[in-house]
Amino acid sequence: MSSIQKFIAAILPRRWVESLEAESRLWMVRCSCGCARSVWEMGGIRGKAAGYTRWFTKCPQCGQRSWHKVSRDPQATSPSHQT
Numbered sequence: 001m002s003s004i005q006k007f008i009a010a011i012l013p014r015r016w017v018e019s020l021e022a023e024s025r026l027w028m029v030r031c032s033c034g035c036a037r038s039v040w041e042m043g044g045i046r047g048k049a050a051g052y053t054r055w056f057t058k059c060p061q062c063g064q065r066s067w068h069k070v071s072r073d074p075q076a077t078s079p080s081h082q083t
């Protein structure tokens with residue numbers, strides 16, 4: 001987990017953290033080259049009320065630092081996938 005994720009985990013009840021993690025995994029950060037990672041994988045938290053739609057970051061696939069589109073992936077709604 002990233003430091004922000006550890007911080008969230010330390011101050012919030014476990015149930016909240018789990019729902020935040022589940023939500024963050026549904027939000028995908030996409031580079032223009034086609035590479036996509038979840039917000040959670042990138043060390044972020046995407047709660048329902050959070051408001052960013054773009055993220056300036058470096059893409060591991062093409063190596064470019066650019067604005068990535070952040071969008072919720074409608075395909076990734078598998079509820080009981082995690083342990």
Ligand SMILES: [Zn+2]
Nearest residue numbers: 031033059062
């Ligand atoms: Zn890329």
